[in-house]
Amino acid sequence: MSDPHDVLAAWRSPAWSDDMSGWLGSIVRDAGAEPTAPMVLHRVSFWSALVSVETTRGRLWAKENHPGQAFEGPVTLVLTGVVGDRIVPPAAVSGARMASWDAGPVLSAEGDPEVGTLVGLVSEFAELQRRVEAHGRELLAAGLPEFPASGVPGYVAEQVATCRALPDHHPFHLTPDAAGVLLAGIDRARGAAAALAGVPIPLSVEHNDLYGANCFRAASGPHGFRFFDFGDAVWTHPFGVLAIPLRVARSAGLSDADVHRLVDAYVEHWSDLAPVAELRGLVPAAVRLAGAQRYETYRRQLAGVGPEEFAGWATSALGWLATTTDPDR
Numbered sequence: 001m002s003d004p005h006d007v008l009a010a011w012r013s014p015a016w017s018d019d020m021s022g023w024l025g026s027i028v029r030d031a032g033a034e035p036t037a038p039m040v041l042h043r044v045s046f047w048s049a050l051v052s053v054e055t056t057r058g059r060l061w062a063k064e065n066h067p068g069q070a071f072e073g074p075v076t077l078v079l080t081g082v083v084g085d086r087i088v089p090p091a092a093v094s095g096a097r098m099a100s101w102d103a104g105p106v107l108s109a110e111g112d113p114e115v116g117t118l119v120g121l122v123s124e125f126a127e128l129q130r131r132v133e134a135h136g137r138e139l140l141a142a143g144l145p146e147f148p149a150s151g152v153p154g155y156v157a158e159q160v161a162t163c164r165a166l167p168d169h170h171p172f173h174l175t176p177d178a179a180g181v182l183l184a185g186i187d188r189a190r191g192a193a194a195a196l197a198g199v200p201i202p203l204s205v206e207h208n209d210l211y212g213a214n215c216f217r218a219a220s221g222p223h224g225f226r227f228f229d230f231g232d233a234v235w236t237h238p239f240g241v242l243a244i245p246l247r248v249a250r251s252a253g254l255s256d257a258d259v260h261r262l263v264d265a266y267v268e269h270w271s272d273l274a275p276v277a278e279l280r281g282l283v284p285a286a287v288r289l290a291g292a293q294r295y296e297t298y299r300r301q302l303a304g305v306g307p308e309e310f311a312g313w314a315t316s317a318l319g320w321l322a323t324t325t326d327p328d329r
Contacts (some may be wrong), residue, residue: 007066007304011049017041020097020206024053024062027092046305047231047297052075052102059315060091061264062099068300071143072231078142078231079205082135085221086128088228104219108212113248115258119265120224122245126269128227129204129238130276136203137291144205145234147296149196151190152289156182156324162320170307172299178318185325189292192285192305192324196237199225199274199282206241208232208293210215211248213268232297239283240290242266284329291323 011015021039028035037054044050048063065072073093082087107113113121113273114248132139140146147155162184174182207214207230214229243264251260267279296308298317310317318324 004291008046008306011044011064013024016049020035020049020051020062021053023092023097024051024099026058027062028053028055028057028060031055031057031091034249046301046309048163053077057101059102060099060125061102061220062097065098065193066301067095067179067304068303069226069297070233071145072096072229073098074142075230075233076228078138079132083131084124084225086124086131086225086227087230088226089303094161101184102230103216103228105216106213107217108213110212113212115249115254115261118245118249118252118254119262121210121212122262122266123269124223124243125207125210125227125241126238126266128208129241130269132180133202133204133238136254139205140235144233144235145296146205147293148203149193149237149286149289151269152193152292152324153186155292155296156189156321157186159292159299159321172307172308173270173303174318175316182322185327187325188329189289191289195285196239196282196289199278201270201273201279201282202241203235203239204238205230206234206236206290206293208231208234208241208290208297209244210241232294234293236293237286237289239267239279240293243287243290246287246310246318287327288324288326291320294320 017196024039025035032072033055034052035055039051039053042050042052046066047069048065050063052059052061078095081184088100088103091101159181163172164179166173167185177265209232215225215227217224218224249262261279263283264276268280295317
């Protein structure tokens, strides 16, 4: 889709539906299969349109990303060449579109995760990150956004000013008081960036949305999980990927001891570079700064989408921005 000015209207149009259906049909035929039912439109949201089609080979899923997330398909192709045993490989990629064969129920369908599941999840993603860290050039060339930790304090200040200037009715508008609270804590973001700079951890892919809805249990092979949905991913300090797993762990009622076990299982994959105790100490800083990366995924999708479409998401978006300077983090 080349016109980003009215993304949702395009996805809801018969012309787009016909074009997407034709694209899926060609993928199915190339796989030696046939469709057994018409394409189904499951969701149109500001971040993507999601469809599927039933075939003689099984269900084929496809989505078209917002132009701000159009890098997902090309990035996933690069990851397939590097860690294809750890992710769900695409069946086809065309611009902002990506199609994949059904991989079964997502992990979150099992309900609240047990500690062993979360430990395995973050440990396996850490292994993926270590394997990917040497491939930054290819991933950046494919469009993966780069977001260095050192840039977060300036980014936060810039976004606070931008949101403060938005009209009062805009869902991302910040009142003077809210803006002041964010700016008052900017030194916390600077301190976090300095802490991460003090230990030489290679940059890698940070999924930026790592939880049970974005992975499957592996059907076979030596690994427990396969990861997908890299539409929010970023090239940055890898430890920020723990931001959401830690929230999930606390929401599921895991004990402090279980949370420590989760963190250690993750950071031990970098124990060749620094002691585990030192690595463990970097996690709060990385998680703090990851809030800016989460916010950025919302911000860049404002283009071509009416602000009203974000009404139910503004609290989440601004909440992530606030975590970068929050005194309670």
